Amino acid sequence: MRNLELFAGAGGLAMGMSRAGFEQAAVIERDRAACSTFRINQRHHMSLVEDWPIFEMDAKDFDYDPYKGHIDLISGGPPCQPFSMGGKHKSHNDDRDMFPLAIKAVRDVHPKAFIFENVRGLTRKSFSNYLAYILLQLQHPEISRNDDEEIYDHQIRLEKEHTASRMAPTYNVIYNVINAADFGIPQKRERVFFVGFRSDLGISWSFPEPTHSSDVLSYEKFVTRQYWDEHRLFNREQISSEAIQALVRRLEAKCTHPRRRWRTVRDALVGLPDPQDRMAPLVANHVFTPGARAYPGHTGSRLDEPAKTLKAGQHGVPGGENMFVQDCGGVRYFTIREAARMQTFPDNYTFHGSWSESMRQLGNAVPVQLAEVMAVSIAAALRATVGNY
Structure with missing residues (x-):
């Protein structure tokens, strides 16, 4: 075809x-x-x-x-x-x-x-x-x-x-x-x-x-703890027992259509070194970009949720949602390679241009x-x- x-x-x-x-x-x-x-x-x-x-x-x-x-x-x-x-x-x-x-x-x-x-x-x-x-x-x-x-x-x-x-x-x-x-x-x-x-x-x-679900992600975080175990982390988030019971009821009601969990930023970044690590230059388009800062309405994506929508760097919000909150609490920009993973491009697909130019391509x-x-x-x-x- x-x-x-x-x-x-x-x-x-x-x-x-x-x-x-x-x-x-x-x-x-x-x-x-x-x-x-x-x-x-x-x-x-x-x-x-x-x-x-x-x-x-x-x-x-x-x-x-x-x-x-x-x-x-x-x-x-x-x-x-x-x-x-x-x-x-x-x-x-x-x-x-x-x-x-x-x-x-x-x-x-x-x-x-x-x-x-x-x-x-x-x-x-x-x-x-x-x-x-x-x-x-x-x-x-x-x-x-x-x-x-x-x-x-x-x-x-x-x-x-x-x-x-x-x-x-x-x-x-x-x-x-x-x-x-x-x-x-x-x-x-x-x-x-x-x-x-x-x-x-x-x-x-x-x-x-749909094949994936936010409820399944919550279930694997707060009920089975499977998500944290996969990433070898302690359970970093808590919800009330009432919320857990409501979650289980929702999933039981949808049991005829089983789905997988939403994939998170942390899931997507598995295997990539820190861009400031000495191994980072071995990965194409994986270069640290300084200057990220949070401001009202643009606080970065959370590691343990899917990323916010990547922006093309236009409309007065350069950077904007093209950053995430690190485990230490600070924010940093996604590298081009990290953003490409948010958009599920293969790792062997190389982007041409500066960080801002490549992010414009990825955001669109x-x-x-x-x-x-x-x-x-x-x-x-x-x-x-x-x-x-």
């Missing part, structure tokens, strides 16, 4: 697609540093990305015509600044809104399916009208906006066509907010995913069931493991429906 990746960034989503068996037909990214990251890893023969055809260009300038009818899946994360909690909240009035371009790619290529990722902020009430407009366009990408047509008029036209009995959607589209921690990523990262299948394929699909990325979970599920649906796979 062939995939076309838009707005590839650091490659997290595309790497998940590759792990699930998709062949990359084109990987499009205009950011020079991100493309340098790809090329460095290709020169190092990093297997997941070695054969990717990289197009360092704006996706609006890409020629989609040769790919029409030859692509199974389009994936991508349209730039999220218009909808970010830290952004200016301009949605469709923001020239960084790339959803129209993503929809154009679907219209031009006509893939069997697509998956797009964005920040949870897009689902806020203040963006509800634009969210409805995005969904209508994804369902009917062939009904394009005319050059002289206002967005509001285009939305009305889409609504009329959508409700007309003669007009079945070209794509069946659903969306959901996913917490990466619920799928084994050591980070509380909530993002909205849009998944669509061409309606003529008759595919029945739903989002994958889709966790590789989460991308793989989604891609495996989509691939299974396609294979079950189309007999020539």
Whole structure:
């Protein structure tokens, strides 16, 4: 199966697609540093990305015509600044809104399916009208906006066509907010995913069931003490007996769907030396960055919980959540390698650029493991429906 990746960034989503068996037909990214990251890893023969055809260009300038009818899946994360909690909240009035371009790619290529990722902020009430407009366009990408047509008029036209009995959607589209921690990523990262299948394929699909649980993490901390034993630590946290009883009742009620514990920062950092240790230079991208400090609203991630959402270092919060609280009580920045582990990139994947530049790439990325979970599920649906796979 062939995939076309838009707005590839650091490659997290595309790497998940590759792990699930998709062949990359084109990987499009205009950011020079991100493309340098790809090329460095290709020169190092990093297997997941070695054969990717990289197009360092704006996706609006890409020629989609040769790919029409030859692509199974389009994936991508349209730039999220218009909808970010830290952004200016301009949605469709923001020239960084790339959803129209993503929809154009679907219209031009006509893939069997697509998956797009964005920040949870897009689902806020203040963006509800634009969210409805995005969904209508994804369902009917062939009904394009005319050059002289206002967005509001285009939305009305889409609504009329959508409700007309003669007009079945070209794509069946659903969306959901996913917490990466619920799928084994050591980070509380909530993002909205849009998944669509061409309606003529008759595919029945739903989002994958979570595999990990905060309650199981609490159970292994406060009931069995297994978490602390694994890390050879004394139990550092306590909760009341009433809280333990309530926790056990919740888990007993969910016993038909057993899950594993949320992975923590401490879990993810196992095997990495302290970046100030003499062994640290042997690990790629594992360099200490001084100057971390806590301030109101940005106190760092706790070691024994999944990390807070990594930031791209924009919107006036440089560093921000890109640090954690050490056992000694002080805070320090994640190294690039540590942050890459929070995003489940392989240790042999090297990032190009300074700490801030690499953190920007990582903060904008889709966790590789989460991308793989989604891609495996989509691939299974396609294979079950189309007999020539």
